[in-house]
Amino acid sequence: MARKAEADALWSIVGYMLSGLIFWGGAGYLADKYIFHTEYLTLVGFLLGMGGALYLVWLRFGRE
Amino acid sequence: MINLQLSGDGFVPPSTNDFNLPPIFESIEWLTKPVLLVFLSVILVSLFFVVSARKAAVVPSKLQFAGETVYAFVRNDLARDVIGPEFMRFVPYLFTLFTFVLTNNIFGIVPFLQFPAMSHVAFPYVLAAFSFFVFHYVGIRKQGLLKYLKEIAFMPGVPKPVYILLTPIEIATFFLVRPLTLSLRLFANMFAGHLLLLVFILGGEYMLSDPNLLMKILSPFAFTFGIALTFFEFMVQCLQAYIFTLLTALYIAGALADEH
Amino acid sequence: MEGTLNLVGFGLSAIGPAIATGMIFAAYINGVARQPEARSILQPIAFLGFALAEALALFGLVLAFVL
Numbered sequence: 001m002a003r004k005a006e007a008d009a010l011w012s013i014v015g016y017m018l019s020g021l022i023f024w025g026g027a028g029y030l031a032d033k034y035i036f037h038t039e040y041l042t043l044v045g046f047l048l049g050m051g052g053a054l055y056l057v058w059l060r061f062g063r064e
Numbered sequence: 065m066i067n068l069q070l071s072g073d074g075f076v077p078p079s080t081n082d083f084n085l086p087p088i089f090e091s092i093e094w095l096t097k098p099v100l101l102v103f104l105s106v107i108l109v110s111l112f113f114v115v116s117a118r119k120a121a122v123v124p125s126k127l128q129f130a131g132e133t134v135y136a137f138v139r140n141d142l143a144r145d146v147i148g149p150e151f152m153r154f155v156p157y158l159f160t161l162f163t164f165v166l167t168n169n170i171f172g173i174v175p176f177l178q179f180p181a182m183s184h185v186a187f188p189y190v191l192a193a194f195s196f197f198v199f200h201y202v203g204i205r206k207q208g209l210l211k212y213l214k215e216i217a218f219m220p221g222v223p224k225p226v227y228i229l230l231t232p233i234e235i236a237t238f239f240l241v242r243p244l245t246l247s248l249r250l251f252a253n254m255f256a257g258h259l260l261l262l263v264f265i266l267g268g269e270y271m272l273s274d275p276n277l278l279m280k281i282l283s284p285f286a287f288t289f290g291i292a293l294t295f296f297e298f299m300v301q302c303l304q305a306y307i308f309t310l311l312t313a314l315y316i317a318g319a320l321a322d323e324h
Numbered sequence: 325m326e327g328t329l330n331l332v333g334f335g336l337s338a339i340g341p342a343i344a345t346g347m348i349f350a351a352y353i354n355g356v357a358r359q360p361e362a363r364s365i366l367q368p369i370a371f372l373g374f375a376l377a378e379a380l381a382l383f384g385l386v387l388a389f390v391l
Contacts, residue, residue: 006367007307008314012237013375014382015245019236021386024229029390046386050379052229059219061371 009061017053024049075270078262083183083255098181105167105181113163138162138309146313147320154316157198161191162309165250169301172258173294180301183254185247192247195312203319212319246311253304257297264290334388341381348373 028045032038085097116131124132138159143151165182172180181187203212216238217231268286271279352370356363 008311008318009371010374011245011311012242013371014378015237015241016233017375017379017382018245019241020233021382022241023232023236025386025390042390046383048229049233050383052226052233054375054379055226056219056230056233057375058372059221061375062368 013057013061016056017050020049020053020056021046022049024052075267078259078266082262083258085179097179098184098187101171101177101179101181102168102187104177105164105171109163109167134163135159142306142309142313146310147317150320154198154202154313157194158309158313161195161312162305165191165308166302166305169254169305170298172254172301173261173297180254180258182250182304183258185251188247188250191250191308192243195246195315196243199312199315199319202316206320242315246308250304250308253300257300260293261290261297264293330388330391334384337384338381341377341384344377345374348377 024045025042026045028041028043028048031045032041087093087096088100089095113131113135116127119125120128139151139155142162143155143158147154168181168187171177172183200212206212207215217234218227219230219234222230264286268283268290271283271286274280348370352366355366
C-alpha cells in the first residue's frame, strides 16, 4: 500500500501544479485579454497558481 | 497499414494520418479498425474467462489456472492492497478495466491486428469517464454530497483567506486534471509506442527497397531495432494497463477514506 | 518541416528538471536503502524537492504553449 500510494502521490503533485497553472494562469490570461488589456497578469497568474500549488503540496505531503 | 514506400519520391515519415484508418466497408462509416478491435477484445476476453471458469475444479486445468492467476492478481495486488476491507465491491469493475485495457493494448503488437485501439483518444476518455463517475459516486455515497465536496475543496489547517487561492486548484485537480491525466497517459503511451514502431518498420522497409546497396545492407539494423522495440512495447503496454487500473483503485480508495 | 520552435526550447529546458528529478530520487532511494526506517523522514523532503524541480518543467510546458 505504501509503495503504491507513493506513485499516486507523485502524479497528484504534478496534477496540483498543472491545475494551479491552468486555473490561475488562465484567469490571468483572460483578465489580460478582456478586462484590463495589460500584459503582465498572465505571468502573475502563473506565479500565483504555482505558489498555491506548491503550498498545497507542502500541506499534503510535506508536513509530518 | 500496409503502404510500401516503393516510389522514389523520398521517405514519408509516419504521422498522425497513419492513425486515421478508413472504414472497412465503404457503406458503414463508423466501423473502422479500432472499433472492430474493441469488439474483438470484448469477445476474446469474455470467451476466455467463460471457458476458463466453466469447468472449475479443485485441481485446476491449465486454462483455469491462467484465468485465476489474472483474477487473483487484480483482486489481491490491486483491489485488496489498495482499497482495504471494502474491496470486494470494486473487483468486478477493476478486473474488467484491467483485462479490457490490457487486451486492447496488446493488440498493438499482435501480428495482423497491430493497432492499439487506445491510441485513439476517445477510448481512454470514455474509460476515464467511467472511473471518474465510479470514484466520485462512491465518495458521495459514502460521505454525503456536501461533506465529500467540503473534503475535496477545503484542505484543513489553512488560514481562511488562503482558501480563495487553494480551493480552485483543488477543485480543478479533482474534477479536471485527474480524469484528464488518467486518460492522456494511456493515450500518449499507446500513440507514441505505435508511432515508434511505425518509424522503424516503415523506415526499414524503405531502406530495403532503396536502389542504393548501402541502404539495403543497413536495413536489417532498423528491423532488428524494430523487433527489440516491439518487446519494449509489450512491457509498456502491460505497465500502462496496470497503472490505469492502479490509479483507479487509488482514487476509489481516496474517495472512501474519511480524510486525506 | 513545420511546427513551432517553442517546443524545441521546451525540450531543451526540460533537461534540467529531468536531471534534477533523477538526482533527487537517486538520493532518496540511496537513503532508504541504507536506512529503511528513515523513509518517513526522507519522503516529504523528496516529494518537496520533486515538486520544486517539476515546477520549472511545468512552467516551461505552459509557456511553450502560451508564448
